[in-house]
Amino acid sequence: xxxxxxxxxxxxxxxxxxxxxxxxxxxxxxxxxxxxxxxxxxxxxxxxxxxxxxxxxxxxxxxxxxxxxxxxxxxxxxxxxxxxxxxxxxxxxxxxxxxxxxxxxxxxxxxxxxxxxxxxxxxxxxxxxxxxxxxxxxxxxxxxxxxxxxxxxxxxxxxxxxxxxxxxxxxxxxxxxxxxxxxxxxxxxxxxxxxxxxxxxxxxxxxxxxxxxxxxxxxxxxxxxxxxxxxxx
Ligand SMILES: [Zn+2]
Numbered sequence: 001x002x003x004x005x006x007x008x009x010x011x012x013x014x015x016x017x018x019x020x021x022x023x024x025x026x027x028x029x030x031x032x033x034x035x036x037x038x039x040x041x042x043x044x045x046x047x048x049x050x051x052x053x054x055x056x057x058x059x060x061x062x063x064x065x066x067x068x069x070x071x072x073x074x075x076x077x078x079x080x081x082x083x084x085x086x087x088x089x090x091x092x093x094x095x096x097x098x099x100x101x102x103x104x105x106x107x108x109x110x111x112x113x114x115x116x117x118x119x120x121x122x123x124x125x126x127x128x129x130x131x132x133x134x135x136x137x138x139x140x141x142x143x144x145x146x147x148x149x150x151x152x153x154x155x156x157x158x159x160x161x162x163x164x165x166x167x168x169x170x171x172x173x174x175x176x177x178x179x180x181x182x183x184x185x186x187x188x189x190x191x192x193x194x195x196x197x198x199x200x201x202x203x204x205x206x207x208x209x210x211x212x213x214x215x216x217x218x219x220x221x222x223x224x225x226x227x228x229x230x231x232x233x
Contacts, residue, residue: 021150022157023196025065027189029161031215033057034185037165039222041177043230050177051169058162066155073147080139087132098132099124105135164188182219189215 036057041050091098099120106116123131133139165185172180190212197207 018153019199020196021153023192023199025154025157026161027192027196027211028065029058029061029158030164030185030188030192031161031218032061033162034165034181034215035218035222037169037181038178038219039226041169041181042223042226045230047169047174047177051166054162054166054169058159058166061162062155062159065158066151069154070147070151073150077147080137083137083139084129084133087137088129091128091132095124095128098128102131102135161188161192178223182216182223185219186212186215 033054037050037054040053045053099117102120102124103113103116106119107113111119120131165181165188168181168184169177190208193208193211194204196202196211197204200207
């Protein structure tokens, strides 16, 4: 298991996963807070009210991201722990059956039956639970869930993203809140989309276009609803 951690490409994959989550969190923060701000501003609220709405949206969104991530990663962790506990029990109660099971996995992957049994026996002599966790359950260091870390990462990245449109409200002239916040936020989304595409090895232009399209759609929708409620109410 410690050798696995030394492989450089594992580290690379790990960092990409973390960075991807951070980019997605910031993306959520910009998109939902900018839409909220644009909606409230379109209903002809004062700059101060818009700012309060933006800050409230930031805090609410960050908490909801943290809670959601914590719950989802915890339940993933619970099921991983349950799988490991069952595997540990099976290994101590019927080691012969477990050896056959592991060897069969390698046979299915194309290894000769004799060699597969040999590999399974040697792996199990060193770390039986580790071998079964990795090759039977598909659990590795990377998938080992860390709920608190995940909750903090998404809350922090969401807050950083949400802070951008909130700051724009502060510096924007009050007469042009909607176009300035919407324009700047689409710019932030485009930059993040490009970074996200770059990190994930995807096509940069396509990634940018996708994220700005959804951003523009969300802001147009909330602006329309804000305008409607602002005139009706
Ligand atoms: Zn097993």
